[in-house]
Amino acid sequence: MNTIHHRIGALTESTEPVYEALTTIDGLANWWTVDTTGDASIGGKIEFRFPPGGFDMEVVELEPGAFVRWRVVDGPPEWIGTHIEFRLSRSDGYTIVNFAHTGWAEPVEFLSHCSTKWATYLLSLKQYAETGTGSPSPDDVQISDWD
């Protein structure tokens, strides 16, 4: 199994703004994709849509201010059954997000693409938590021919 890892830090007074951005439909729509709908509570399903397609996530774990875990229930075949997690902590005035997208069967080129895209979205999350304005799709960073 292969994993995408990232770590960013947002200059916020507590983990709350970041946790809110990960656990409410409005928050998610402000940094990942404006077309976010569904139910962000445990057991709920969130639908994320982008111009080329999208992902459906089941919310499998929530620990207030500290941890979020989703399971991918629909989307590209390489994503289905993988898990996405955000672990929050505090360090030196920053809210640290340790991110992992686990369970990729193979280290395909699409994993590499998604790894770079995740970095751009996590920097959008940082920007949103710090300033109230992120860069969600369709105004996200274009990184290649794969968007």
Added chain:
Amino acid sequence: MNTIHHRIGALTESTEPVYEALTTIDGLANWWTVDTTGDASIGGKIEFRFPPGGFDMEVVELEPGAFVRWRVVDGPPEWIGTHIEFRLSRSDGYTIVNFAHTGWAEPVEFLSHCSTKWATYLLSLKQYAETGTGSPSPDDVQISDWD
């Protein structure tokens, strides 16, 4: 062993500007760190320095226009002995860079940090190849308390 993967595409007419940016001291100084010195030919050693420290790489493989591989010979303990590779190809008008930083012994938090930083530097490489201006250290993207 754990690997960082990324994929970006630069809108260039051939792989040459990207290959040049990866295999000359001047090219490297324009997207990774301005403080780049050494010998970028096969068997040579390149010294990359940043405000908090740096890395020494031995150039172990060069395939013109197509492939670059370095071995880390000095730097943070987690990096020593790891390999960094850039595989170039063409797709739909883009020069694609498939990047891998292989051989991490453990998926430590520092790997997650470096994964996100690599994404920002690879986007600097893309910008440099496309426009002639990148964002090398010390004008790189700050992502957290770890710089």
